[in-house]
Amino acid sequence: MTRLSQFLARNWAVLLLLALWQGWVSLAGLNSIVLPAPWPVLRDVLSHPALYLANAAQTLATAAAGVAIGLALGALVAVAAWASRLLAGMLTPLGLIFSSVPVVALIPILARLLGYDISTVVAIVAVSAFFPTFVFVGAGLKDLPRGADDLFGVLGASRAARLRHLVLPATVPNLMIALRITVPEGVLAAILAEFLMGRSGLGFMFREAASRFAMERALGTSLVVTVAAVLCFSLAHRAERVVRTRWS
Amino acid sequence: MTLRARLHRYGPPVLGVLLFCLAWQLIGAYRLAGMTWPPLTAVLAYLADPAHHQLLGRAAGTTFAAVALGYLTGTGIGLGLALLTRLVRPARAGIDRLVALVHATPAIALAPVFMILMSRETIPVAISALAVTYLIYVAATSGLEATKAAHADLFRTLGARPLTAFWRLELPSALPALASGLKLAVPVSFMGAIVGEWFGASRGLGLLMISAMQNFQIPLLWAAVLLTTLTSLILYGLLGLFEAAVHRRFR
Amino acid sequence: MTQATPDAIRLDSVSKSFRLDDGNSVTALEGIDLGLREGEFVAVLGPSGCGKSTVLRLIAGLESASTGEVRIEGRAPSQLAAAHRLGVAFQDHALLPWLSVAQNIALPYRVAGTKVDNARVDALIELVGLTGFRDARPSQLSGGMRQRASIARALVLDPDVLLLDEPFGALDAVTRRHMNVELQRIWSTRTLTTLLVTHSVDEAIFLADRIIVMTGRPGRILREVTVPFPRPRDPSVLRTPEFHAMVDELTLALEPEEAAL
Numbered sequence: 202m203t204r205l206s207q208f209l210a211r212n213w214a215v216l217l218l219l220a221l222w223q224g225w226v227s228l229a230g231l232n233s234i235v236l237p238a239p240w241p242v243l244r245d246v247l248s249h250p251a252l253y254l255a256n257a258a259q260t261l262a263t264a265a266a267g268v269a270i271g272l273a274l275g276a277l278v279a280v281a282a283w284a285s286r287l288l289a290g291m292l293t294p295l296g297l298i299f300s301s302v303p304v305v306a307l308i309p310i311l312a313r314l315l316g317y318d319i320s321t322v323v324a325i326v327a328v329s330a331f332f333p334t335f336v337f338v339g340a341g342l343k344d345l346p347r348g349a350d351d352l353f354g355v356l357g358a359s360r361a362a363r364l365r366h367l368v369l370p371a372t373v374p375n376l377m378i379a380l381r382i383t384v385p386e387g388v389l390a391a392i393l394a395e396f397l398m399g400r401s402g403l404g405f406m407f408r409e410a411a412s413r414f415a416m417e418r419a420l421g422t423s424l425v426v427t428v429a430a431v432l433c434f435s436l437a438h439r440a441e442r443v444v445r446t447r448w449s
Numbered sequence: 450m451t452l453r454a455r456l457h458r459y460g461p462p463v464l465g466v467l468l469f470c471l472a473w474q475l476i477g478a479y480r481l482a483g484m485t486w487p488p489l490t491a492v493l494a495y496l497a498d499p500a501h502h503q504l505l506g507r508a509a510g511t512t513f514a515a516v517a518l519g520y521l522t523g524t525g526i527g528l529g530l531a532l533l534t535r536l537v538r539p540a541r542a543g544i545d546r547l548v549a550l551v552h553a554t555p556a557i558a559l560a561p562v563f564m565i566l567m568s569r570e571t572i573p574v575a576i577s578a579l580a581v582t583y584l585i586y587v588a589a590t591s592g593l594e595a596t597k598a599a600h601a602d603l604f605r606t607l608g609a610r611p612l613t614a615f616w617r618l619e620l621p622s623a624l625p626a627l628a629s630g631l632k633l634a635v636p637v638s639f640m641g642a643i644v645g646e647w648f649g650a651s652r653g654l655g656l657l658m659i660s661a662m663q664n665f666q667i668p669l670l671w672a673a674v675l676l677t678t679l680t681s682l683i684l685y686g687l688l689g690l691f692e693a694a695v696h697r698r699f700r
Numbered sequence: 701m702t703q704a705t706p707d708a709i710r711l712d713s714v715s716k717s718f719r720l721d722d723g724n725s726v727t728a729l730e731g732i733d734l735g736l737r738e739g740e741f742v743a744v745l746g747p748s749g750c751g752k753s754t755v756l757r758l759i760a761g762l763e764s765a766s767t768g769e770v771r772i773e774g775r776a777p778s779q780l781a782a783a784h785r786l787g788v789a790f791q792d793h794a795l796l797p798w799l800s801v802a803q804n805i806a807l808p809y810r811v812a813g814t815k816v817d818n819a820r821v822d823a824l825i826e827l828v829g830l831t832g833f834r835d836a837r838p839s840q841l842s843g844g845m846r847q848r849a850s851i852a853r854a855l856v857l858d859p860d861v862l863l864l865d866e867p868f869g870a871l872d873a874v875t876r877r878h879m880n881v882e883l884q885r886i887w888s889t890r891t892l893t894t895l896l897v898t899h900s901v902d903e904a905i906f907l908a909d910r911i912i913v914m915t916g917r918p919g920r921i922l923r924e925v926t927v928p929f930p931r932p933r934d935p936s937v938l939r940t941p942e943f944h945a946m947v948d949e950l951t952l953a954l955e956p957e958e959a960a961l
Contacts, residue, residue, distance in 0.1 A: 210539065210542045210543060211542045211543060211545075211546050212543060212546055213543040214540075214543040214544050214546060214547035215543070215546055215547050215550060218547065286461070287461055287464075289461070290460070290461020290462055290464070290465065291461045291462065291464055291465030291468065292465060293462065293465075294462040294465055294466060295465055295466065295469055298466075298682060301635075301636050301681075301682065301685045302636055302678045302681055302682055303636045303637075303639040303640035303643060303677065303678065303681055304640070305640050305643055305644055306639070306640075306643055306655075306658065306674045306677045306678055307674065309658040309659060309661070309662040309670060309674065310485075310662075310670060310671065310674055312662055313485045313662050313665075313667070313670060314482060314483070314485050314486060385552075385553060385555075388555060389555040389556065389557070392555050392557050392558075393555075393557060393644065393647075396557055396647070397647065397659065397662075404557065407557060407558075407560075407561075411560075411561060411564070416561060416565075419561045420561050420562075422558070423554075423557075423558035423559065423560075423561055423562075424558075426554070426555055426557065426558040427550075427553070427554040427555070427558050430553050430554060430555050430558075431550065431553045431554070434553045597792075597794075599790050599792040599794040600794055600796065602760075602762055602788075602790065602794070603788070603790065603794045604811065605760075605761065605762060605781060606760050606761070606762065606781050606786050606788040606863075607781070607784065607786075607807070607808050607811045607812070608781040608782040608783065608784045608786070608811070608812065609811045613810075613811055613813070617796075617807070617810065617811065618796070621796070621798050698797075698798055699797065699798045700797060
């Protein structure tokens with residue numbers, strides 16, 4: 202198969218969608234307030250690179266900080282739960298409950314609790330990343346022999362050795378799965394939080410553009426959001442694969 | 450199971466949930482997290498008070514209807530696309546790519562398109578359906594690939610026609626994965642409906658949350674969130690039971 | 701072999717090679733000439749990886765020959781399957797977990813689109829000794845019982861050809877011996893052209909009229925042996941000196957190849 206036909210086989214549906222969009226706008230003769238065609242949207246992005254880049258960088262940095270905090274806390278609590286049977290029994294149902302609940306519903310509560318601030322956005326992302334991480338890393342540790350009480354009782358050196366040789370190898374692959382799952386959720390949570398209460402970032406930019414019917418700007422933001430999300434998603438995916446092959 | 454074993458198994462989870470509720474109550478009662486964290490009893494009392502039933506009931510009715518419609522539509526589209534890739538195999542790669550792209554696209558990025566295409570009241574349904582579509586599509590396609598090689602060999606040696614093999618082998622083999630997908634789609638459908646309401650719906654629990662957040666109606670805010678998450682959780686649990694039954698029977 | 705009656709199953713200078721992922725190809729079978737007379741029970745014996753299962757898969761129409769020709773009653777194997785005249789018992793029992801024993805055994809009727817003959821299904825359940833487990837699910841059965849259900853399913857449509865791919869390979873030695881005796885009993889109720897693939901010398905001698913010994917890499921026929929014991933064979937035949945002598949002879953025939961592996 203040539204490269205072109207391979208490309209077409211993989212992307213025909215996406216291309217079809219774009220063609221339908223362009224065709225619909227042209228045929229219906231819509232003006233740009235209703236629905237701009239693909240090309241003017243792209244032009245808006247390309248002619249304001251600094252604006253888009255700055256906001257995208259801010260959103261991604263916020264999301265990254267939140268995801269990192271959520272992953273770290275989730276893994277930490279999972280290891281603590283591994284060390285204590287009682288703690289595991291108590292935390293596992295809570296972890297399952299919170300990871301099977303629509304987390305976005307918590308955004309308004311967190312926003313109210315912590316104030317309309319960028320640190321709140323980070324906290325929201327961290328919360329959305331925390332629970333899946335706890336559940337996945339916990340599942341990876343479940344097959345390990347229990348640390349029971351000796352994790353806290355035995356000499357420090359042996360505890361460190363056990364952590365390093367037993368717990369860490371079991372944690373990392375599942376942590377990468379958690380990363381793959383939480384990255385798209387984290388990006389979505391960050392953008393939604395910005396949309397609801399932020400003063401900067403892609404989510405805010407989108408709300409601002411939509412409120413004054415600047416559809417090219419709004420769709421341009423959508424485009425950048427999509428590209429950023431897809432990029433994060435595939436990066437996380439690749440990271441997971443690299444770690445999995447190296448680690449085992 | 451003996452009482453002791455039962456206590457050992459179910460004790461810690463029950464204790465965990467109870468402690469969680471207790472912590473919620475105490476933090477609220479002693480204002481440890483400020484004025485915006487109400488005690489659990491205050492939220493429950495707000496929910497129980499008949500004076501609020503009309504407001505909450507109307508919002509919940511709208512949101513749950515959107516969730517149900519989105520869930521069913523998404524399931525239908527997801528199944529339809531999965532069947533299409535099964536029927537027309539060359540279409541698979543392209544549809545995979547489109548579905549993955551739509552999934553990776555944050556719902557908010559699709560909002561402008563929806564705002565143009567449909568009324569604000571249908572946006573929650575659409576976003577919910579879109580999110581559900583992805584999960585069901587992935588579950589159904591991987592389910593349809595879950596047919597064991599030995600079973601496929603058996604059907605070939607029995608001289609099964611493609612349609613017979615589909616009904617008697619591929620479809621039953623796909624049910625466990627599909628049941629898991631149906632369960633996982635529950636919170637996703639709620640998420641979609643709520644986010645959808647944030648794009649200008651005139652009624653619904655998601656809208657109630659935002660207006661309560663902006664107007665400092667703390668008990669209302671928490672009550673709306675609790676009502677949403679509890680409903681999602683109960684449906685998730687019910688579909689979890691269904692999933693377990695399907696796995697027992699078809700695996 | 702008399703030329704007057706044409707073979708029911710015929711493999712003419714068949715070879716089979718598989719393409720590997722790295723682009724190389726591996727030859728699984730080379731120059732296989734094999735004929736099964738109507739009603740004959742032939743066992744293909746060989747070490748694991750010698751391609752004996754590939755022989756069976758070629759006859760079942762699950763693979764196609766790279767060169768040469770496979771014919772069953774003068775036609776392509778797939779035609780026999782399409783006519784629902786083929787019975788196969790696989791190494792993995794391949795029972796459908798969501799169907800009961802009776803429904804699994806009745807499956808060939810449903811796939812063929814004909815009415816289920818419940819009397820025949822019940823008779824087969826009795827024949828393979830699963831009475832009382834009619835409505836049990838495969839997960840509730842032991843390994844030996846699953847294989848019996850799988851053999852009953854292979855027999856239910858009264859096929860022209862029966863193919864057995866190490867049907868007892870996953871069983872322990874005692875159960876396996878027991879199943880051999882059962883299969884011998886079932887088979888003597890109606891003779892049908894049967895090909896058994898196995899790596900067990902005892903099993904091959906006890907069940908077959910003729911034994912094809914294969915060697916591996918690439919799979920070739922090493923020798924053919926006719927089994928002299930008259931039918932029906934009583935399990936006591938397993939204890940005769942003649943039986944032991946034959947086991948020793950065939951084990952020796954297999955051994956150099958195994959030493960070379």
